[in-house]
Amino acid sequence: MNLKLEDTLLWIVGVLLLLFCSLDVWYYLRVVVVLVRAWFLSPVFDITAEQIASGRVVLHDVDLCHMNNARYLRECDFARFSLYTRNGVFEALRALGATMVVGATTIRYRRPLCVGEAFEIRSRIITWDEKSFYLEQRFVSRKDGMVSAVMFCKQSVLRSSPDKILQYLCKRKVEVPEFPEDLQHWINFISASSKALRGESQLDDKKNE
Numbered sequence: 001m002n003l004k005l006e007d008t009l010l011w012i013v014g015v016l017l018l019l020f021c022s023l024d025v026w027y028y029l030r031v032v033v034v035l036v037r038a039w040f041l042s043p044v045f046d047i048t049a050e051q052i053a054s055g056r057v058v059l060h061d062v063d064l065c066h067m068n069n070a071r072y073l074r075e076c077d078f079a080r081f082s083l084y085t086r087n088g089v090f091e092a093l094r095a096l097g098a099t100m101v102v103g104a105t106t107i108r109y110r111r112p113l114c115v116g117e118a119f120e121i122r123s124r125i126i127t128w129d130e131k132s133f134y135l136e137q138r139f140v141s142r143k144d145g146m147v148s149a150v151m152f153c154k155q156s157v158l159r160s161s162p163d164k165i166l167q168y169l170c171k172r173k174v175e176v177p178e179f180p181e182d183l184q185h186w187i188n189f190i191s192a193s194s195k196a197l198r199g200e201s202q203l204d205d206k207k208n209e
């Protein structure tokens with residue numbers, strides 16, 4: 001009996017080790033927690049309304065006693081999952097058979113968030129075009145209200161469009177908000193970069209002919 005128990009425990013430990021070696025298990029567990037929590041929070045009917053997610057810098061977030069730059073992007077993932085759950089975008093994607101991927105991001109770091117420091121991520125959809133939503137996400141220190149970092153995110157919609165998602169949610173056509181100047185500069189950069197890369201690809205194709 002004891003041998004069977006030991007074999008079972010060894011098998012469980014082996015499976016857990018395999019999972020932790022093969023997958024970012026903590027990431028997926030956090031996603032589940034974020035989605036469940038957002039599900040029980042009150043829905044947000046204004047698609048452009050700012051939503052706030054709270055956090056605190058812990059030891060596995062840091063290098064040199066402040067939050068690692070890659071952790072900011074990870075925290076933004078979780079904040080967007082909560083945003084899309086509460087404002088109904090995830091529900092619309094399921095109904096329309098669509099999905100979304102991150103097409104581009106840019107982040108500016110203004111002041112480090114240090115170990116133990118509490119912060120808020122303030123996320124909002126700024127505007128959209130025929131293919132993508134554009135979001136702003138701000139890291140705000142709860143110590144003094146300083147905006148520690150700000151990120152733009154281009155969230156591309158596949159197999160549908162932002163307009164169809166909004167018509168599903170609002171049951172009418174929604175007017176597109178104006179593009180802020182700084183966001184428009186970034187979008188222009190993305191377009192120029194894509195054009196240049198396509199040009200390089202065409203040159204490479206010609207060389208290989």
